[in-house]
Amino acid sequence: xxxxxxxxxxxxxxxxxxxxxxxxxxxxxxxxxxxxxxxxxxxxxxxxxxxxxxxxxxxxxxxxxxxxxxxxxxxxxxxxxxxxxxxxxxxxxxxxxxxxxxxxxxxxxxxxxxxxxxxxxxxxxxxxxxxxxxxxxxxxxxxxxxxxxxxxxxxxxxxxxxxxxxxxxxxxxxxxxxxxxxxxxxxxxxxxxxxxxxxxxxxxxxxxxxxxxxxxxxxxxxxxxxxxxxxxxxxxxxxxxxxxxxxxxxxxxxxxxxxxxxxxxxxxxxxxxxxxxxxxxxxxxxxxxxxxxxxxxxxxxxxxxxxxxxxxxxx
Amino acid sequence: xxxxxxxxxxxxxxxxxxxxxxxxxxxxxxxxxxxxxxxxxxxxxxxxxxxxxxxxxxxxxxxxxxxxxxxxxxxxxxxxxxxxxxxxxxxxxxxxxxxxxxxxxxxxxxxxxxxxxxxxxxxxxxxxxxxxxxxxxxxxxxxxxxxxxxxxxxxxxxxxxxxxxxxxxxxxxxxxxxxxxxxxxxxxxxxxxxxxxxxxxxxxxxxxxxxxxxxxxxxxxxxxxxxxxxxxxxxxxxxxxxxxxxxxxxxxxxxxxx
Ligand SMILES: Nc1ncnc2c1ncn2[C@@H]1O[C@H](COP(=O)(O)OP(=O)(O)OP(=O)(O)O)[C@@H](O)[C@H]1O
Ligand SMILES: [Mg+2]
Numbered sequence: 001x002x003x004x005x006x007x008x009x010x011x012x013x014x015x016x017x018x019x020x021x022x023x024x025x026x027x028x029x030x031x032x033x034x035x036x037x038x039x040x041x042x043x044x045x046x047x048x049x050x051x052x053x054x055x056x057x058x059x060x061x062x063x064x065x066x067x068x069x070x071x072x073x074x075x076x077x078x079x080x081x082x083x084x085x086x087x088x089x090x091x092x093x094x095x096x097x098x099x100x101x102x103x104x105x106x107x108x109x110x111x112x113x114x115x116x117x118x119x120x121x122x123x124x125x126x127x128x129x130x131x132x133x134x135x136x137x138x139x140x141x142x143x144x145x146x147x148x149x150x151x152x153x154x155x156x157x158x159x160x161x162x163x164x165x166x167x168x169x170x171x172x173x174x175x176x177x178x179x180x181x182x183x184x185x186x187x188x189x190x191x192x193x194x195x196x197x198x199x200x201x202x203x204x205x206x207x208x209x210x211x212x213x214x215x216x217x218x219x220x221x222x223x224x225x226x227x228x229x230x231x232x233x234x235x236x237x238x239x240x241x242x243x244x245x246x247x248x249x250x251x252x253x254x255x256x257x258x259x260x261x262x263x264x265x266x267x268x269x270x271x272x273x274x275x276x277x278x279x280x281x282x283x284x285x286x287x288x289x290x291x292x293x294x295x296x297x298x299x300x301x302x303x304x305x306x307x308x309x310x311x312x313x314x315x
Numbered sequence: 316x317x318x319x320x321x322x323x324x325x326x327x328x329x330x331x332x333x334x335x336x337x338x339x340x341x342x343x344x345x346x347x348x349x350x351x352x353x354x355x356x357x358x359x360x361x362x363x364x365x366x367x368x369x370x371x372x373x374x375x376x377x378x379x380x381x382x383x384x385x386x387x388x389x390x391x392x393x394x395x396x397x398x399x400x401x402x403x404x405x406x407x408x409x410x411x412x413x414x415x416x417x418x419x420x421x422x423x424x425x426x427x428x429x430x431x432x433x434x435x436x437x438x439x440x441x442x443x444x445x446x447x448x449x450x451x452x453x454x455x456x457x458x459x460x461x462x463x464x465x466x467x468x469x470x471x472x473x474x475x476x477x478x479x480x481x482x483x484x485x486x487x488x489x490x491x492x493x494x495x496x497x498x499x500x501x502x503x504x505x506x507x508x509x510x511x512x513x514x515x516x517x518x519x520x521x522x523x524x525x526x527x528x529x530x531x532x533x534x535x536x537x538x539x540x541x542x543x544x545x546x547x548x549x550x551x552x553x554x555x556x557x558x559x560x561x562x563x564x565x566x567x568x569x570x571x572x573x
Contacts, residue, residue, distance in 0.1 A: 014572065015571070015572055049407075049573060052411040053410075053411060054407055054410050054411055054570070054573055055570055055571075055573050056570050056571065074413060077411060077412055077413045078413050080411065082408065082411040084404055084407055084408060086404050087404065088403065088404030088405050088407060088408040089403075089405070090329065090333070090403075090405060091403065092332075092333040092336055093329070093332060093333070097329075097332070101325060101329055102412070104325050105322070105325070105409075105412045105413065105414045106412065106413065107413075149408070
């Protein structure tokens with residue numbers, strides 16, 4: 001089966017010289033949820049805009065559902081559902097009218113359309129409000145309608161640009177369940193951008209961290225966390241040690257990996273940092289190397305993010 | 316082509332549903348031409364006595380003038396609809412669907428054309444109530460309507476183009492304020508062309524507002540000059556088509572900046 005989305009070396013600058021994408025390459029496989037994670041201005045929305053035929057890249061190639069986004073945008077548009085970062089509803093129309101029109105655009109007609117609209121209203125808990133103009137709806141309801149709109153024509157590839165931003169914790173949890181269901185039951189390929197590490201962790205089968213307009217790392221959440229597996233252990237020594245001696249001493253300590261010595265700082269990784277520290281201290285002490293301070297830190301996606309996007313994540 | 320038509324239908328339908336939910340706007344839309352008819356009708360009543368004007372009743376004379384001015388002044392705000400769609404994000408959402416690009420623009424024009432039809436009918440009826448006579452009969456009035464709608468299409472599509480390219484309310488307001496009066500007064504809307512200074516008449520010959528008026532006036536007399544009606548009508552139609560195509564072309568530029 002072919003890939004749902006491929007993007008190769010996408011570059012895009014905006015008038016005024018802002019470089020939004022700088023050689024971004026990614027692949028979303030059929031039926032998977034792919035998470036695109038990154039700080040503000042990283043290029044997540046720019047990527048989505050190009051893949052959904054809204055914007056044109058300056059260079060690079062991309063296909064969605066097997067169609068080239070530049071050569072056959074009209075074919076791509078038939079295959080995709082798009083939830084933009086900012087809600088995009090007709091505020092003066094009712095929820096039902098919003099959905100019905102979207103269906104008509106995709107050529108759904110008559111009874112099939114009515115049935116589909118009812119089904120979506122039900123599924124997103126909007127049936128009761130369906131007849132009221134959307135302007136008076138809560139932000140959470142509007143966001144759910146955004147998602148429902150993207151699904152009217154049962155797209156094969158779904159783009160969700162920060163679908164849960166602005167939702168309360170309960171709303172987020174519901175949206176997660178729904179997204180999980182779409183991926184599982186309807187075997188839709190989903191490209192999801194998010195600011196939330198827990199969201200990516202929970203929903204995405206694979207994820208990529210984008211920063212400065214390119215992908216800086218990519219893999220399953222487990223792989224990415226695994227790269228940093230174990231706690232980070234830092235030992236500050238009293239004085240610069242004799243290197244072979246220190247290494248020799250520490251090599252006998254079970255569970256310590258990736259030992260690095262720089263000046264007076266000795267760092268390593270350990271599956272269980274707290275357990276490894278006493279043994280390390282004893283080994284160094286007995287080799288005559290004094291230790292001034294010890295720190296142990298646990299890894300998280302946050303560390304992955306920090307390491308690759310180069311700054312701590314703040315949601 | 317059928318896609319363009321059905322999509323234009325649905326997109327127009329969508330905008331009209333919103334329009335009729337704003338009764339205040341509909342009222343203002345009808346009151347404005349009534350005020351102009353009243354003001355200009357009284358203010359300039361005696362210009363018909365000027366030698367060279369040709370006599371007749373001034374009210375008869377300005378009905379097409381007010382219609383043409385209304386056509387321009389209402390339609391030139393069409394670009395605000397474009398900005399509204401962009402700001403609401405609905406433009407971007409529509410652009411990621413298979414909707415015909417032309418249909419998005421055409422719907423905004425159709426919205427103007429349909430409300431303009433109501434306005435033109437109102438002016439004609441008001442004129443009638445005030446004692447205007449229409450020697451050209453129904454055929455003459457129909458030409459007046461069609462000329463006004465073509466004129467509306469030209470300026471609506473132009474305004475949409477400006478909206479798409481400039482993406483700023485101020486630009487549309489500025490252009491409209493700058494254009495409305497010159498366009499109106501460099502035409503035979505309220506003053507016979509024969510009384511204009513010759514340089515003005517030369518400019519007026521290039522003014523689409525004047526084409527619409529020439530066509531309407533030629534058809535609204537007791538013995539219509541169909542040659543003039545057809546030639547001016549063809550120019551207007553040509554310009555309208557060019558403007559519509561131009562407005563749809565702006566999506567290419569939009570794609571670069573979105
Ligand atoms: N229409 C535009 N015109 C000019 N610059 C733009 C435009 N859209 C995006 N940019 C710039 O391009 C860069 C990437 O923006 P993009 O919206 O793709 O980031 P993002 O990862 O989606 O960020 P966020 O998390 O804030 O949504 C930013 O520096 C942004 O300011
Ligand atoms: Mg974004």
